[in-house]
Amino acid sequence: xxxxxxxxxxxxxxxxxxxxxxxxxxxxxxxxxxxxxxxxxxxxxxxxxxxxxxxxxxxxxxxxxxxxxxxxxxxxxxxxxxxxxxxxxxxxxxxxxxxxxxxxxxxxxxxxxxxxxxxxxxxxxxxxxxxxxxxxxxxxxxxxxxxxxxxxxxxxxxxxxxxxxxxxxxxxxxxxxxxxxxxxxxxxxxxxxxxxxxxxxxxxxxxxxxxxxxxxxxxxxxxxxxxxxxxxxxxxxxxxxxxxxxxxxxxxxxxxxxxxxxxxxxxxxxxxxxxxxxxxxxxxxxxxxxxxxxxxxxxxxxxxxxxxxxxxxxxxxxxxxxxxxxxxxxxxxxxxxxxxxxxxxxxxxxxxxxxxxxxxxxxxxxxxxxxxxxxxxxxxxxxxxxxxxxxxxxxxxxxxxxxxxxxxxxxxxxxxxxxxxxxxxxxxxxxxxxxxxxxxxxxxxxxxxxxxxxxxxxxxxxxxxxxxxxxxxxxxxxxxxxxxxxxxxxx
RNA sequence: GUCCCCAUCGUCUAGAGGCCUAGGAUGACUCCCUUUCACGGAGUAGACACCGGUUCGAAUCCGGUUGGGGACGCCA
Numbered sequence: 001x002x003x004x005x006x007x008x009x010x011x012x013x014x015x016x017x018x019x020x021x022x023x024x025x026x027x028x029x030x031x032x033x034x035x036x037x038x039x040x041x042x043x044x045x046x047x048x049x050x051x052x053x054x055x056x057x058x059x060x061x062x063x064x065x066x067x068x069x070x071x072x073x074x075x076x077x078x079x080x081x082x083x084x085x086x087x088x089x090x091x092x093x094x095x096x097x098x099x100x101x102x103x104x105x106x107x108x109x110x111x112x113x114x115x116x117x118x119x120x121x122x123x124x125x126x127x128x129x130x131x132x133x134x135x136x137x138x139x140x141x142x143x144x145x146x147x148x149x150x151x152x153x154x155x156x157x158x159x160x161x162x163x164x165x166x167x168x169x170x171x172x173x174x175x176x177x178x179x180x181x182x183x184x185x186x187x188x189x190x191x192x193x194x195x196x197x198x199x200x201x202x203x204x205x206x207x208x209x210x211x212x213x214x215x216x217x218x219x220x221x222x223x224x225x226x227x228x229x230x231x232x233x234x235x236x237x238x239x240x241x242x243x244x245x246x247x248x249x250x251x252x253x254x255x256x257x258x259x260x261x262x263x264x265x266x267x268x269x270x271x272x273x274x275x276x277x278x279x280x281x282x283x284x285x286x287x288x289x290x291x292x293x294x295x296x297x298x299x300x301x302x303x304x305x306x307x308x309x310x311x312x313x314x315x316x317x318x319x320x321x322x323x324x325x326x327x328x329x330x331x332x333x334x335x336x337x338x339x340x341x342x343x344x345x346x347x348x349x350x351x352x353x354x355x356x357x358x359x360x361x362x363x364x365x366x367x368x369x370x371x372x373x374x375x376x377x378x379x380x381x382x383x384x385x386x387x388x389x390x391x392x393x394x395x396x397x398x399x400x401x402x403x404x405x406x407x408x409x410x411x412x413x414x415x416x417x418x419x420x421x422x423x424x425x426x427x428x429x430x431x432x433x434x435x436x437x438x439x440x441x442x443x444x445x446x447x448x449x450x451x452x453x454x455x456x457x458x459x460x461x462x463x464x465x466x467x468x469x470x471x472x473x474x475x476x477x478x479x480x481x482x483x484x485x486x487x488x489x490x491x
Numbered sequence: 492g493u494c495c496c497c498a499u500c501g502u503c504u505a506g507a508g509g510c511c512u513a514g515g516a517u518g519a520c521u522c523c524c525u526u527u528c529a530c531g532g533a534g535u536a537g538a539c540a541c542c543g544g545u546u547c548g549a550a551u552c553c554g555g556u557u558g559g560g561g562a563c564g565c566c567a
Contacts (some may be wrong), residue, residue, distance in 0.1 A: 012567050047566055117565085133493050134563065159565055178496070187494050188563075195565040202567045225495065226562045249497080249560095256559065284503090287516090291504055297516050314504075316497045317560060324503065324517045334530080373530040436526095451526055463528045 005037025006216045009063075009070070010206070012044040013055035016267035017062035019320065020221060020251040020259060023285045027248060028219050029068045030286075030308040040213060041073030043089040046205055051091070053078065062268040066278045067301070085213040090205045097200035100208050100238065101160055101193050105145060109237045110193055112148035112158035113138045135189025141165070160194035162204075164233065171232045176217070176246030176310045183229040191230050203227050207234040210243055219246045219310070222317075223258075246310055249289045250317045259320055275348060275378030280329040288318040298331055330376040338365040341372060345381040352382045354389045363473065370469045387459045387470075390478050395489055396461040407445040408453040409490055414439045415454055416483040425476050432471045457483040 009025040011017065017025075032039035041063070045051035060076050072083025087093055104110045115123075115138055124134045140148065141163060152158060167185040175181045193204045200208075206227070210218060225247050235242040253263045265271050271281050283298060290312050292299055299307075333341060342364045349356060357363050371384040386392045395403075402408060418435045427435075440450050452462040458471065458479065471479070 010567090014567080044567060050566075120564095128492060131492060135493095181495075183495070192565055197565080199565080201565070206567085221561095222496065223561055224567085227567085229495090247496080252560080254502085258560085287503060289503090295505060295515050297503090318504090319502055321502045321517070327517060330530095374528085447526060455527070465528080466525095467527095 003216050004214070005032060005035040006040060006214050007032050007037060007219060008040040008042050008210070008213065008215050009068075010042040010044050010209075010220075011059050012047060012050070013052060013059055014047070014050040015055055015058070016269045017059045018259070018266055019268060019271070019281070019285060022062070022066060022268050022281070023251060023288060024219065024221055024248065025063060025068055026066070026282055026285060027290070027308075027313070029070075030305055031217065031219060031310065032071075033305040034308045037216070038071045038083075039068075040083065040085075040215070041070035041088065042209060042213070043074065043091075044202060044205065045089055045091045046199055046201060048091070048199065058269065062272075065272055066268065066282055090200075090209065093205070093209070094198075094200065096212070097205055097208055098194075098198070101200065101204070104162070104193065104234075104237060105160060107237070108145075108163075110160050110162050111138070111141050111143060111145075111190075112152065113140045113161045113190070114148075114151065114156055114158045115140070133186065133189070135186070136161070138190060141190065157196040159192045159196050161190040162193050162230070162233065162237075164188060164190050167233060171229055173228055173232070173245055176219070176244055177248055177313045178315050181225070181228075183226075183232075185229075185233075187226065188229055203230045204234065207231040207238075207240075211235070211238070211240045215243050217244045217246065219248060222247045222250050246313065248313055249315055251285075251288055252317045252319045254319060254321075256317070256319065264322060275380065276325070276329050277332050277344070277378075280332040281325070283332075284325045284328045288320065289314045298328070326376045333375050333378075334372055336372075338369045338372070342368040345375075345378050345385075348378050348382055349385050352386075354382065354385055355391055356385060356389060367473050370465060370473070374465065384465065387464070388473060390481060393482055393485070394460050395456065395486060399456045399460065399462055399486075402452045402456050402462045403486070403490060405449060405453070407443060407449045409487075410443045411439055411445045411450060411453045412457055412483065412487045412490070414443050415457055416480065416487055419476060419480045419483055422476055427471050427474075427476070427479075429468045429472055432468055436467075457486045460486075 007028040009028050011021055029039050031037070041060075043056060045056070056074070056078060060074070060078070063070070064076060070082070072081075072085060073088040074081055081088055101110065115136070120136060123137065127134045138161060140158075141161070148158065164185060169185055171183045171185060173181045173183070191203060192201050194200050209215075210231075228245055228247070232242055251259050253259045255263075259266050265274060268281065272278070279300065282301065286304060287297065290308070291314070293307055293312065336344070345368060346358065346364070350358070367385070367388065368381075371381060374384055375381055415435070418438060422431070422435075436450070436454065439454070440446055443450075445453075451467070455464065455467060456462055458467060458474070459465070460482070
């Protein structure tokens, strides 16, 4: 097949970009880039109730944050479009769908259905109680077009349904991920093409657009598997060639259900706010259903593009392990230079309202190098930097035990005294170590009896970053103030 | 309920009939490094859902059972 590879990501703009959606988008992107094909962004906004312009912008900015640039579709400002198969927003393609619907209607493969919601629901309940498929059985399916149109003129409203009852056969898809999948035609009932207000629905638009936009491969989530049958029926009736389909597994929560908000972040935007890096999120998400040929865990986008292939896609559902994501993120954080890490962290610190010497770049870079191996997310940086902000200094509850130790008071007294008599405004590492030794020699405290009280006097808690690295980042005045506060708390 | 999909350590996965005494990663645990905590290093425990079949040989192929998920919308 010498057809050009064209794939699409087709979100409906009804909220943030879900990580499951991000994974679908990324697999499509990877496939396109690997094959030298086109990656298309199509907006499925035929649900006017729920689709909003804000959501569209959110989805596009999330895609951009992930760095998934599309070749065709709306531009990021949503003002114009890229590509020659547009419009790419389904709400602007209504006439196209209406024409196709007319064609299907005229061929007698669809009909106007006047059933009310109540009638449908009653029928559905009856069929279920009889243990049958609750597929609609419309009394209007055999009405002639003329008869239906006359009825419409009286002011009644109707949906247009696709006829499925005569299609008695199995539809077979050679799924790129699952192999041969066989759908019996009665797996679905007469589904809606056009709503009663004339708006076309998803399954219909999707098939029409995939055909018209010359989509060669459809990689989407498994939940669309039953839709594939409906779309296949549309392709068949229109005598169109269907694209290749590949249905990837679902992203699950810890409880093996479709990922939901109550378990924590589910959208890319939330992960961004929680301090995850796009490259780490992408790397992690890639591994939910795809594996590196050499079993590597950490690999960049360039390598993924090079190595991506649909036959390494795994068909079973994958649990989104937030703990492993954190690990992955920490790996990326540690691989960053101090300067780059600082630039990523700084906005989070400012956002948290921390008062720090932001303009002192050498301070910034040496401080971030200290915290680097402690951070799993950028937001963790806030916790560590809070220790350097005097206005946020507090004696943590876990310090109580240390403060109750017998030698603590004399250690703190000596420490405070040495701080005050220090000549400069700052301390070097060796100056600090010398002071520490002096405290040890003059009080006789050693081991944790020595170190933990001092740590409490510096950061308010008995455990944390190495003091010899931390203290040189601080001002004498600040250290004195902290030490006195801790000393005062001893009464 | 009906149909469809899925099934390897807790989790993500490798595995396409003998390279499997089932490999890696994460998490857990132990030890080392370290005056704390992390980082880093070394190691330990931990899985082929079950039952039949095919075959000289099955995690791998086939059938069934069980379990999980998805879909049954004028949502996508």
